[in-house]
Amino acid sequence: MFMIAAFDHSIYLESALSLLEKNGINDQNILAVPLENRDCQNRLFDTIHHSDGTSLFDLGAALATALAVIGASIGFQLKWGPIIWGLIGAATGFTIGLIIDILMTRKKEKGAQKNNTEVILIICCQNHEETTVEKILWENQALRVGKLNV
Template structure:
């Protein structure tokens, strides 16, 4: 039987492996594989086939709506009228909102990170069916992020 588990790369992984060896699992039956993290930088603009869930125009659309209402209200007293003043104010609001979002996403580099903990090491353990319960408990006690059994 094989057990697969994922861990962060910390001292608890080493303690879990030592505990497994203490229970009678041979060192040759424990296989730990570190994962490579993404080195490619995220792209700012989305494509039709890939999206990261962040939008650069959400603040711009909100500000465009607010500015257009204010611009149209003021436009009743101006020479150009409410329509042109509302459109100009909407464009200005959109540009300001887009600039704010672009600044926070690109220049400050505050992109969405993965929430929670990242798996960094996969541990594969070959054991007998009788030892499976004990091995699984040891993995959970030492803060495994996930555990799966395969017969």
């Protein structure tokens, strides 16, 4: 049986490894794989072949619509008329929305880069050791635990 667990790289990982070895799991039956963070930055605009799920168009379109309606309404009383002021409102709203989305996306990227590296543990154990191993993993702050019967 294989027990698979995900840990943040911390003292809890070291504690779990030492407890597993004290409970009879041989160190040759434990595989620890550190995962690295992504080095390249996300693109600002999606293409037909690549999409990261972040849309910079949504907030801009919503603000453009809102400010276009407001600009057209107020434009009836202003010199240039409702069409010009509606277009000015749409351009202003889209620009403001785009700037907000770009700033929020960059803030999320900086926050994601500060995360600790995760480590995946793969432990080969006997069926009678399953509950002990699982208990040790959960008590030492495992993020996720899975079982694979072979």
